[in-house]
Amino acid sequence: MSDLTPTSERPGLHVSKPSPSDPATASAVCHCGASATAKGDSQVKALVDGYTANHGPAHSQNGR
Ligand SMILES: [Zn+2]
Numbered sequence: 229m230s231d232l233t234p235t236s237e238r239p240g241l242h243v244s245k246p247s248p249s250d251p252a253t254a255s256a257v258c259h260c261g262a263s264a265t266a267k268g269d270s271q272v273k274a275l276v277d278g279y280t281a282n283h284g285p286a287h288s289q290n291g292r
Contacts, residue, residue, distance in 0.1 A: 236261075241279050243272060258283035 234240040234257035245252040254272040256279045257263040266275035280286065 234263075236263075239284070241276065241284060243276065256283070258287075260287060 232242050232244075233255050234242055236257060239257045239259040241254070241256045243252060243254040251268045252272040253265070253267045254275050255263070255265045256275060258279070260283065262283055264275055264279070266272045
């Protein structure tokens with residue numbers, strides 16, 4: 229799984245949930261330099277929402 233983790237060379241968003249009984253984990257790295265990790269379903273959801281709203285594809289929508 230570690231090779232799916234985003235890095236500054238390969239920005240992106242990765243969410244992992246090993247099994248239904250385990251908390252989800254997520255890591256995100258944006259090409260703008262921002263990075264974040266989260267653990268737990270609600271925190272992962274917040275990270276995904278924030279990343280998609282402000283980073284990644286949102287940069288091109290904002291003209292950045
Ligand atoms: Zn960004």
